[in-house]
Amino acid sequence: MVLPDGSGPAQAPVVPVLNEAERFKLDGGDDALFYAEPRLVQHLDAAFRGRLTQLYRERIPPCATVLDLMSSWVSHLPEDIHYDRVIGHGLNGRELEANPRLDSHWVQNLNQDQRLPLDTASVDAALIVAGWQYLQQPEAVAAELLRVVRPRGQVIVAFSNRMFFQKAPQIWTDGGDRDHLAYVARVLLAQGWGQPELIAEATRSPGPLGWLGGHGDPFFAVISPRP
Numbered sequence: 047m048v049l050p051d052g053s054g055p056a057q058a059p060v061v062p063v064l065n066e067a068e069r070f071k072l073d074g075g076d077d078a079l080f081y082a083e084p085r086l087v088q089h090l091d092a093a094f095r096g097r098l099t100q101l102y103r104e105r106i107p108p109c110a111t112v113l114d115l116m117s118s119w120v121s122h123l124p125e126d127i128h129y130d131r132v133i134g135h136g137l138n139g140r141e142l143e144a145n146p147r148l149d150s151h152w153v154q155n156l157n158q159d160q161r162l163p164l165d166t167a168s169v170d171a172a173l174i175v176a177g178w179q180y181l182q183q184p185e186a187v188a189a190e191l192l193r194v195v196r197p198r199g200q201v202i203v204a205f206s207n208r209m210f211f212q213k214a215p216q217i218w219t220d221g222g223d224r225d226h227l228a229y230v231a232r233v234l235l236a237q238g239w240g241q242p243e244l245i246a247e248a249t250r251s252p253g254p255l256g257w258l259g260g261h262g263d264p265f266f267a268v269i270s271p272r273p
């Protein structure tokens with residue numbers, strides 16, 4: 047836990063992967079201002095959300111301590127499964143207060159400060175949904191996640207093919223879906239995470255559109271074990 051005087055566990059060592067140009071984003075304004083108004087909307091469609099919840103059901107053991115980093119008012123966890131504790135983080139306090147899954151939460155701009163106010167080896171599963179694409183210092187965040195996740199725990203980074211373009215760094219805006227998967231995996235591996243598993247799937251729209259072959263938001267995930 048980081049104490050009010052700033053002391054606490056030392057920040058995890060970081061292995062750089064990106065160059066400065068790759069961290070550049072079109073809107074260099076404070077991210078906290080961009081997220082100042084609560085967005086109580088779904089950022090991903092029902093098909094994507096259903097696939098994500100299924101993945102969580104398969105991969106996260108009940109009674110785990112879960113960290114939902116870069117969260118909002120929804121965490122996509124299966125409603126019928128009890129986790130020991132769900133800790134939320136985001137940029138808008140009102141969104142996080144509206145999230146019924148969170149036992150606690152905090153607000154922190156990860157592009158300004160990557161040190162997480164969590165004890166070393168205190169979390170079983172760290173989740174990031176539709177958030178990694180906004181990280182300008184992903185190496186430091188991945189290193190901190192490695193510190194706070196327990197051995198044999200995991201990180202699950204999920205995303206689709208949409209973004210707030212002006213808020214995403216160049217490494218993300220310049221790449222396609224496959225590049226995004228490879229990039230997330232590269233950053234995790236560089237910080238010492240275990241061999242990532244990559245998931246890339248089309249989804250089917252719910253209801254009649256899906257019966258006719260309509261697609262939902264494509265589903266991508268990178269899952270790495272904590273060695």
Ligand SMILES: C[S@@+](CC[C@H](N)C(=O)[O-])C[C@H]1O[C@@H](n2cnc3c(N)ncnc32)[C@H](O)[C@@H]1O
Nearest residue numbers: 077089116117118136137155156157175177180
């Ligand atoms: C598209 S929303 C996704 C929210 C949620 N994970 C979901 O599945 O709906 C992107 C989220 O990334 C987080 N985020 C964006 N920029 C951030 C920053 N600089 N620092 C911390 N969090 C940030 C915010 O929590 C924001 O709600």
